[in-house]
Amino acid sequence: MGLACFVCGLAQGVPPWGDDGKTPTFDICPCCGSEFGYEDATDAGVFRARRRWSERGYAWEDPKARPEGWDFGVQLQNALQKNG
Numbered sequence: 001m002g003l004a005c006f007v008c009g010l011a012q013g014v015p016p017w018g019d020d021g022k023t024p025t026f027d028i029c030p031c032c033g034s035e036f037g038y039e040d041a042t043d044a045g046v047f048r049a050r051r052r053w054s055e056r057g058y059a060w061e062d063p064k065a066r067p068e069g070w071d072f073g074v075q076l077q078n079a080l081q082k083n084g
C-alpha cells in the first residue's frame, strides 16, 4: 500500500491503511482533514471528501503543516494516479 492519502494524495508518515491495506490508522490527514478508514473507506466516500476539500478551496486541516510553494494540483495527481 502507498503512503498517499486517498482523498488528497498527501504522503503520510505511515500507510493510511496499514501495511496490509486493511488496517486503517484512523488518523486525520493534515491536508484534507479526512479520517483514514472512515471518509476514504469507499470510492464514493473518497469522491465526496475530495469534493468537500475542493469546496473549501483546498485548505489545509493543519495550515502549519503546509509546505512552502505547495500545489494542490501536483499533489492531487498522486491520489488520482494511485486510486483511480
Ligand SMILES: [Zn+2]
Residues within 6 Å of the ligand: 005, 006, 007, 008, 009, 010, 029, 030, 031, 032, 033, 034
Ligand atoms: Zn488528505
